[in-house]
Amino acid sequence: MKFELTLEYLENLRGVIERREEGPARQLMAELHPADIAEIYDELDMDEAKFLFLLLEGETASEVLAELDEDDRRRFLEALPSDVIAKQFINEMDSDDAADIIGQMTEQKRADVFLHLDDKRQAKDIVDLLGYHEDTAGGLMAKELIWVRDEWNMRTCIREMRRQAEAVDEVFYVYVVNENDELSGVLPLKRMLLALPETRVRDISEQNIISVTTDLPSQEVVQIMEKYNLVVLPVVDENRRLVGRITIDDVVDVLRDEAEEDYRRMSGLSEDVEPNDGVWMLTRARLPWLMVGLFGGVLGAQVISFYEGDLAKHAAMAFFIPLIAAMGGNVGVQSSAIVVQGLANNSIGLESTFRKILKEFAVAFINALACSSAILAYNLIFSDSLALTLSVSAALFVVIVFASVFGAFVPLTLNRFKIDPALATGPFITTVNDILGLFIYLAIGRMLFAVL
């Protein structure tokens, strides 16, 4: 059932394409899901992909187009004439996919495609959808849905549903609206099955349903669908009129994108890259944060150079420089990650910021005590300098407590000022904590070496 793309298959296909054998190429793609074909395209060059694409039937081709990733799709669309795009693809697609694709085109091409679009209803839906910001419920929704009026009986209802069903791919819910087109509920398939022909929609519809307005940010749409385990979510305009629906597969994409973005940010990557992107793209994603790290390193060097005299006298002080810097960074990342994730999935609770920081302080205190005791034990055994032994433990203690509290404080503060708290994680907090850690360590060291 599930298609597995293998090197063998790919080489076979490439051979067929090279020899321009249409029949065998069609056969190799027969039975494949559009998502599989899109996956194959990822591995082909533009010429090979175009040859295959022109062999696909209209509906399959438009589904493949919807599954391609943005860059590939853009290149495809540039290579195809506007009337083919309009008639063979846009006409066949769900309004949300069609709007995404048209949204990617240049103004010129967009106007041209609209000119060739026969289905005026589809054209209107697309124009509507293009009016919403892509990161809102309006940008996620599709216009295709089935609705019935609450005063209809089952007979009318089923007749109407038949009529509407032709335009809709999959039907999961039937929405109920009142005489003002305001969403008033859903008609569960189950109750419909059990109803009599004379039963009124109103009497068997489920009225306590969750809906969102077009301007709700995507992230909140995701949270709502996740929390309430929804598969489809109706979208209404400011007057509660039903205007579209969001299906959970779109939300899964948003969720996946968010998770990947967090992961990227944590790893110090500034762009969305994949292992099979080109060398230049991969470099561009990595270099910016490396430069920030470099800048942090230079600041660190400045801090240390300030203590050059002490280091010349007590070279052993240098031994623990990486330990202190790394621990400050690690602790900071941990505590900011807990806060950022808590804010993201709404599990942060209602404790006041003050109490949160206080708790962070307690956690930091225990961690600091454990770590500095461990390093104290180590140095008491292996180091012959009491000043060094005490400096390392004292500094480590202060650094851990400070980095923890700072790591929790920054994202909480950003969040309070409505700035994305995730900015606090990743290389930024590591770098700041590295530098402060060094400063604390060397200052304590100078003091203790002077005294002891």
Add this chain to the structure above:
Amino acid sequence: MKFELTLEYLENLRGVIERREEGPARQLMAELHPADIAEIYDELDMDEAKFLFLLLEGETASEVLAELDEDDRRRFLEALPSDVIAKQFINEMDSDDAADIIGQMTEQKRADVFLHLDDKRQAKDIVDLLGYHEDTAGGLMAKELIWVRDEWNMRTCIREMRRQAEAVDEVFYVYVVNENDELSGVLPLKRMLLALPETRVRDISEQNIISVTTDLPSQEVVQIMEKYNLVVLPVVDENRRLVGRITIDDVVDVLRDEAEEDYRRMSGLSEDVEPNDGVWMLTRARLPWLMVGLFGGVLGAQVISFYEGDLAKHAAMAFFIPLIAAMGGNVGVQSSAIVVQGLANNSIGLESTFRKILKEFAVAFINALACSSAILAYNLIFSDSLALTLSVSAALFVVIVFASVFGAFVPLTLNRFKIDPALATGPFITTVNDILGLFIYLAIGRMLFAVL
């Protein structure tokens, strides 16, 4: 529509609970979705939560129970007698939720609950489900579904569906099986609406459908549902007999868990914690990796102590210790993250490992060149030691190239040996690269200071 938990609401509710006012308490919870009530429970202590819980109606109570997080649920279940659990909750739940809950109980309690379970069909479904590993398709699926036989006509079909619908909460698809109970297709609601009473199921069912077997790992279930944009996925046994279905809301939970686990691992947290967990729990999640970091720091100290003589002579060598260590760590995390994410979302493509490493090498080369040139320029201006200037740039170059290739190599190798490649990210790769970076830097430094 959407409930927002506020401090005000919570204080109000707490007051009502304290005064044991059942009416007002019920009123405060009326109209709330079970998921909202579960969210409120997170903020209450056990006593308060129990008071509220006993005020809920049977079906709502069981839905709240399914929404609670595992720890809270375990404590609740311990506090309730087995017959209440069996009759009021387990009987009312979907089989997958019921199995999850029963799976959490002690052997003793589980047997006791089964004794009190009247619905023998539900009991059998639960026992079936408990037989599957929780991280497989069998562990994710529910037994409730609606099926029809391919030789039935629409009239029989609708009569049967009515009968079955009573046991099923939501109907999205009607599955079609042949005379051996083997899954042969689905009956789309849309086609059912358009069919005549005499039409045979076989003639309007969609036969090319995707299904999975019970033993498929959850992660692959997620990938399939995501890739093919599925909302429900039928599950079959080794003989292709239909045994259950997975809905996408369960998959969303898996996806969220996976993302959170990745994020945690990247941040050096060893357990699933939330900001409002207790101090002890938070410490336990953080201390293990801090100890690993500490161990790495001690190894780093050993490496540096090996060069104590050089540092005593040229204290300035210490300036760039944190920069070199940090850059090695940063680069390693970047390159391993790209590979790990690529492996996770199957975008890694079919290039050979050798080509991947080669490309990584090219990217590393450019990054290394850029970073070491930048630091060369800085040191040519601000440093008066040519040996230091050249050591830092040369070491940085080598460290970046090495850490990049190593960062890509480790997860690729783990993956080849079927070990989770994500183990390569997080503190492990940072620590290794830190230490190797120090070694490279100090070795080059010793050499250059000796020569220049």
